[in-house]
Amino acid sequence: MNASQTLADRQAAFMAQVLNDEAPLPAGWGDRHAQGMNVYRGNYRSSVIEALKSTYEKTEQWVGEAAFQRAAAHHVITNPPSTWTLDDAGSGFDATCAELFRNDPEVAELAWLEWAMLQAFTAENVRPLDAEGFAKQSAGFGEEEWAKLRVTFLPCATARQVNHDLRSIWNALGEDEFERPQARHDTPHSVLVWCESERSTFMMGTAEEARAFKSAQAGTSYGEICMLLAGEDSSEEQMHDAAIRAGALLGRWLNEGLIALIEA
């Protein structure tokens, strides 16, 4: 650091020192400065780790305090927060967990769920469309309108494919002393996350539901989703079955209050 630097330059240089133990000290700094810098490094890391513990309470309970501490310390070093709020410190921690807990893939899924629930809680509040509103808006729909129907979900809603029953893990973690449930699914499933009455919540579903949800969220029409579920070169019967399944999913999303609006 030198006299020609602006305050912003000095702050950036200081932050670079905080983030990197190996960064060379500025000219003229001695052992005492190095010790002082280590205090800031330690304080910075412990603050971010505390933020991670707060965001990933269930994940910590699942893996244990010591393992979580190691994972959190690794995450802080490899993914230093880059925004103004500590709330964002947990961004990407599910990927860190996937890397560090390779033999326990449910850990990354649980971490993803906790992060998604935090994001859902802080997302924009939008009133969900209720069954009556849906019925009114779709009252005049013919076959063509149904095929063109596009769904907009609440901003807080998200979904992904998972391979574990996160509901059973979540419920087990509600107890002080918990027994680990047999949570591994033989086939992929899905988890949907959203915020309901100012409380984040989730539900498990089929892998097909995550696929349909993500497609709908990306703007795919209801007719196209039916075809997606039926698969390529599907028979008429398969198309019929797919349409029934797609209708069931649409009904479930509506009943759970995940849909903000529809348009055809």
Added chain:
Amino acid sequence: MLFENPSSYLTFPEDEMAEWEFLSEMTRRTGCYLLLDVNNIYVSAQNHGFSADDYLTGLPLDRVRQIHLAGHTPGEIIIDTHDREVCDDVWTLYGKAMATIEQPVATMIERDDKIPPLPELLSELDHALSLACESISA
């Protein structure tokens, strides 16, 4: 709005004024108030080799609206850890501050870790009260 004086562990060659001068100027220019952390003064004074008394007397104490007290971890560099009892030197500094401050202020003892039994915390509270009372009766 109140600004709290920090505990610090580094100084910079580019520093143009002492911290208390900076805080004084800040309150003068903005009209803000101060949250006086007496332990932070002590920690920074020890770490950087200045006089805690100079810091205290250099501040516009009429702008103080709240005081913090806490313990620290001793060492070559001492750290504001809030996990020990308030040390004698900090109590002395607190007494000096209270003897100068004329307006009503609230005092808070910060303790975030290694929490002792309640009677020990209450005893620290009593001590803070007695120093505050002495300053009023003096």
